[in-house]
Amino acid sequence: xxxxxxxxxxxxxxxxxxxxxxxxxxxxxxxxxxxxxxxxxxxxxxxxxxxxxxxxxxxxxxxxxxxxxxxxxxxxxxxxxxxxxxxxxxxxxxxxxxxxxxxxxxxxxxx
Amino acid sequence: xxxxxxxxxxxxxxxxxxxxxxxxxxxxxxxxxxxxxxxxxxxxxxxxxxxxxxxxxxxxxxxxxxxxxxxxxxxxxxxxxxxxxxxxxxxxxxxxxxxxxxxxxxxxxxxxxxxx
Numbered sequence: 001x002x003x004x005x006x007x008x009x010x011x012x013x014x015x016x017x018x019x020x021x022x023x024x025x026x027x028x029x030x031x032x033x034x035x036x037x038x039x040x041x042x043x044x045x046x047x048x049x050x051x052x053x054x055x056x057x058x059x060x061x062x063x064x065x066x067x068x069x070x071x072x073x074x075x076x077x078x079x080x081x082x083x084x085x086x087x088x089x090x091x092x093x094x095x096x097x098x099x100x101x102x103x104x105x106x107x108x109x110x111x
Numbered sequence: 112x113x114x115x116x117x118x119x120x121x122x123x124x125x126x127x128x129x130x131x132x133x134x135x136x137x138x139x140x141x142x143x144x145x146x147x148x149x150x151x152x153x154x155x156x157x158x159x160x161x162x163x164x165x166x167x168x169x170x171x172x173x174x175x176x177x178x179x180x181x182x183x184x185x186x187x188x189x190x191x192x193x194x195x196x197x198x199x200x201x202x203x204x205x206x207x208x209x210x211x212x213x214x215x216x217x218x219x220x221x222x223x224x225x226x227x
């Protein structure tokens with residue numbers, strides 16, 4: 001059973017640019033959630049996808065968007081990057097039980 | 112507003128002793144609580160959870176206690192081991208059965224250091 005894989009592991013972008021982060025969910029998991037973890041803080045819920053549909057969203061602006069594909073992998077897209085978007089972005093997958101499996105995250109730095 | 116709070120940024124414990132990590136919440140709709148452990152450069156790893164219908168759940172060295180009236184939960188690690196040194200997050204969910212259970216609200220984390 002493979003775990004949750006995120007790519008890339010590190011990324012540096014310039015303010016105003018766009019970025020796409022990718023997540024391959026654990027085999028058999030049909031739900032994917034994305035979290036943003038700023039330095040010294042706990043992860044904050046961005047949104048969740050269940051069977052390719054957005055199933056809830058946290059307090060993030062529309063420039064944060066996502067997709068889930070038929071194989072349940074997912075993308076997080078962020079447009080018009082701001083310096084405050086610098087954070088660790090975590091993807092977590094599950095298949096209808098508590099105890100999500102988290103990936104190791106993508107460290108995004110906006111300069 | 113911080114609906115889940117871990118008021119101790121760090122905790123230092125001697126190997127073999129008990130570690131007690133605390134978490135407070137404000138949202139009465141939370142009905143499921145989880146603890147995660149995180150090492151640097153890794154994602155959070157699920158440790159233990161508790162439903163609001165229980166007041167205690169035990170798994171090996173880890174026990175979680177829930178006091179609903181006080182809106183407080185705690186994680187006890189006995190005995191503590193140096194390998195337990197990590198950041199510990201408590202998290203809460205307001206949906207105990209649907210597909211939205213993935214909406215976890217996390218605390219800020221507590222850095223646990225266990226000294227040999």
